[in-house]
Amino acid sequence: MEAFLQYFIVGLLEGGLYALVGATIVLVYKATQVPSLAHGQILAFGALFLYVFYTLLGLPLILALLLTFAATCLLGLVIDRMAMRPLIGQPHFAAFLITFAIFIGLDGIYSIILKAKPLDFPNFLPPGHLKIFQINIPLSEFMSFIAVFILFGLLGLFFRFTTVGLNMLATAENHQLAMSTGINVKNIFSFVWGLSALVAAVAGMAAGNIMDISFALPYLGIKGLIVALFGGLDSVLGALLGGLVLGILENVAAGYIDPLVGGGVKEVAAYAMLLLILIVKPYGLFGQVRIERI
Amino acid sequence: MYRACGVVDRTYTKDMAIVRTWYHWTSLAGAVVLLYLLPVLGVDYYYISLINMLSITIITVLGLQIMTGYCGQISFGQPAFMAVGAYTAAILTSQYGVNFWLALPLSGLAAGLVGVVGGAPSLRIKGFYLAMATLAIHFIVMWLIMRLKITGGIGGIYVSSPSLGAFNLDSHERMYFVIITVMLIMTFGARNLVRSKIGRAFVAIRDNDLAAEIMGVNLYYYKLLAFFISCFYAGVAGCLFVHLLTVGHPEQFPMFDAIWYIGMIIVGGMGSIPGVFFGVLTLRLLNELVLFGSPLLAQTLPWLGAAPASCIGMIVFAIVLGIFLIFEPRGLAHRWEIFKASYRIYPFAY
Numbered sequence: 193m194e195a196f197l198q199y200f201i202v203g204l205l206e207g208g209l210y211a212l213v214g215a216t217i218v219l220v221y222k223a224t225q226v227p228s229l230a231h232g233q234i235l236a237f238g239a240l241f242l243y244v245f246y247t248l249l250g251l252p253l254i255l256a257l258l259l260t261f262a263a264t265c266l267l268g269l270v271i272d273r274m275a276m277r278p279l280i281g282q283p284h285f286a287a288f289l290i291t292f293a294i295f296i297g298l299d300g301i302y303s304i305i306l307k308a309k310p311l312d313f314p315n316f317l318p319p320g321h322l323k324i325f326q327i328n329i330p331l332s333e334f335m336s337f338i339a340v341f342i343l344f345g346l347l348g349l350f351f352r353f354t355t356v357g358l359n360m361l362a363t364a365e366n367h368q369l370a371m372s373t374g375i376n377v378k379n380i381f382s383f384v385w386g387l388s389a390l391v392a393a394v395a396g397m398a399a400g401n402i403m404d405i406s407f408a409l410p411y412l413g414i415k416g417l418i419v420a421l422f423g424g425l426d427s428v429l430g431a432l433l434g435g436l437v438l439g440i441l442e443n444v445a446a447g448y449i450d451p452l453v454g455g456g457v458k459e460v461a462a463y464a465m466l467l468l469i470l471i472v473k474p475y476g477l478f479g480q481v482r483i484e485r486i
Numbered sequence: 487m488y489r490a491c492g493v494v495d496r497t498y499t500k501d502m503a504i505v506r507t508w509y510h511w512t513s514l515a516g517a518v519v520l521l522y523l524l525p526v527l528g529v530d531y532y533y534i535s536l537i538n539m540l541s542i543t544i545i546t547v548l549g550l551q552i553m554t555g556y557c558g559q560i561s562f563g564q565p566a567f568m569a570v571g572a573y574t575a576a577i578l579t580s581q582y583g584v585n586f587w588l589a590l591p592l593s594g595l596a597a598g599l600v601g602v603v604g605g606a607p608s609l610r611i612k613g614f615y616l617a618m619a620t621l622a623i624h625f626i627v628m629w630l631i632m633r634l635k636i637t638g639g640i641g642g643i644y645v646s647s648p649s650l651g652a653f654n655l656d657s658h659e660r661m662y663f664v665i666i667t668v669m670l671i672m673t674f675g676a677r678n679l680v681r682s683k684i685g686r687a688f689v690a691i692r693d694n695d696l697a698a699e700i701m702g703v704n705l706y707y708y709k710l711l712a713f714f715i716s717c718f719y720a721g722v723a724g725c726l727f728v729h730l731l732t733v734g735h736p737e738q739f740p741m742f743d744a745i746w747y748i749g750m751i752i753v754g755g756m757g758s759i760p761g762v763f764f765g766v767l768t769l770r771l772l773n774e775l776v777l778f779g780s781p782l783l784a785q786t787l788p789w790l791g792a793a794p795a796s797c798i799g800m801i802v803f804a805i806v807l808g809i810f811l812i813f814e815p816r817g818l819a820h821r822w823e824i825f826k827a828s829y830r831i832y833p834f835a836y
Contacts, residue, residue, distance in 0.1 A: 227614055275808055275812070278812045279811065279812060282811075282815065284613075284614070285560065285613060285614065286811050286815060288614055288617070289748065289749075289752065289807070289811060290807070290808055290811050290812075292745050292748075292807075293749070293803075293804040293807040293808045293811070294804065294808075296742070296745060296800045296801075296803060296804045296807075297800065297801050297803075297804025297805065297808075298804075299797075299800055300796075300797040300798065300799070300800030300801035300804070301797070301801060303796075303797045303800075304797045304798075414621070417618060418618070418622075421615070421618055453633060456629060456632065456633060459625065459629060460625055460626050460629040463621075463622035463623075463625040463626050464622070464626060466618060466619070466622045467607065467619060467622045467623070467626070470607055470610075470611055470615055470618070470619050470622075471606075471607050471610060471611075474610050474611045474615060484696055485696075
């Protein structure tokens with residue numbers, strides 16, 4: 193029981209991170225109907241930017257954080273302007289593939305910068321462990337978990353109460369109707385990429401805190417896609433739930449099945465879950481079921 | 487399809503012919519003979535091994551072209567199905583002593599069957615969802631290969647080179663004849679398949695699967711058939727691959743290869759068999775160029791570090807793929823058609 197709780201809590205904390213990555217993909221999908229893998233790289237670059245500004249340049253923490261957010265946001269905007277905007281009106285699959293191209297291209301740049309060894313992430317969160325009922329909880333991960341929830345709350349408020357947020361919801365509903373009410377859909381697309389890049393930057397810092405700036409960091413993007421699919425591609429709430437479920441499932445499955453088969457369950461648990469959910473509920477838990485017409 | 491003015495076909499067979507004129511026949515025969523004579527003419531070992539790898543990639547991508555370019559089912563699972571074929575062949579020949587020539591179709595069959603199982607989700611999902619499902623299948627298959635005892639796990643699996651009678655095919659030059667023969671047969675098969683009843687059903691499914699179903703195309707049968715054929719190609723390619731290198735290892739089938747293969751059919755042209763050749767040649771040769779050029783690049787730009795050729799290759803690949811997606815989504819095959827048409831009617835614009 194104690195072991196289970198330990199797996200559960202660790203999974204929950206990790207799940208918060210997955211949820212955040214999933215949320216970035218859901219944000220972009222809601223507005224542009226394009227599922228993006230590129231956010232895996234954006235979050236890796238977010239962590240990298242913080243390393244550059246905080247560790248290399250030695251700027252104060254607040255300034256470094258602000259610069260990191262600005263730089264990551266800029267990266268998102270550049271991707272939108274260079275690659276995504278020319279593809280508006282093309283089949284969605286072309287846009288989906290170009291996010292793969294972006295992923296690979298940025299992965300090349302990322303690997304060149306890393307020079308074959310991971311960089312130490314500047315751990316600005318307090319070290320140490322929380323001990324509740326004999327369960328060890330790393331304090332920094334706990335804090336990033338709280339930050340994830342605050343961010344989700346802020347996103348909810350943003351969509352509910354700001355004009356831009358409402359415009360984004362309208363765009364997600366129907367591009368043409370949104371245009372006819374005077375919303376500039378292209379600007380909304382850019383805005384969505386910038387916003388999702390910001391969220392990805394936070395996710396990158398939370399992830400870098402756990403796994404350093406390593407080669408595995410961008411591959412969180414694939415986990416994010418799985419989470420987004422699990423919850424339904426157009427539901428932020430689904431991403432939150434999907435992330436938590438994925439984190440818990442991975443850790444619990446790894447904890448119990450690993451000794452039986454000799455390790456590595458954590459790598460495939462997510463994919464097995466994805467396959468199952470796609471067969472049972474193709475549009476995810478909260479996704480809108482599309483009725484097709486000819 | 488497009489033919490010169492004055493060419494009149496009097497029979498249906500002639501109308502359907504792929505190779506039509508004597509000029510066509512001689513250039514085709516000349517090219518094939520030249521391809522077979524290359525090792526005899528004393529071409530460098532490097533080029534022979536390059537053509538070997540190119541041919542194996544072409545076989546795999548032909549399968550992907552049939553599934554994605556013609557049937558519209560996007561798959562990121564091609565490396566995994568290739569791995570299934572490779573490991574089936576390796577286990578059959580090294581542990582059960584099956585003849586290589588028997589193992590070649592058997593490995594295709596095994597990969598095809600795994601493909602049918604893996605393609606089963608395509609009955610409910612499509613497009614991006616299916617792409618993610620095949621990605622999941624890739625990871626699950628690779629995980630199984632790494633964990634199972636029979637596949638040798640992460641230690642890999644070793645096979646002995648095949649032989650034809652007393653002739654041992656133990657080098658790139660000797661395997662060359664086998665590989666290009668299989669490649670030509672597979673190309674011939676694909677070219678004919680896509681203009682048969684099956685091919686037309688695939689195209690109907692790609693263009694609009696609901697409409698195809700209403701017109702009487704059995705969606706489930708043809709989708710699974712597309713998966714089977716595509717994975718058969720991948721399996722045969724895997725069998726050749728593992729016998730060429732005489733070693734099979736999970737790392738030979740990385741996930742990124744799936745994106746390379748998709749990139750190849752985009753650069754070459756979706757829904758075109760010549761497009762496969764264009765795409766594979768363009769991207770692979772670009773990659774070779776980067777391999778050659780990267781030491782020079784590392785000299786001129788020392789801050790890049792120690793020759794990260796693969797990284798530069800990735801960046802180049804991404805840029806090429808992006809350019810094609812944005813500016814020429816129909817690929818090089820489309821350009822080739824335009825060129826042919828304008829060449830034929832030269833003095834006139836159109």
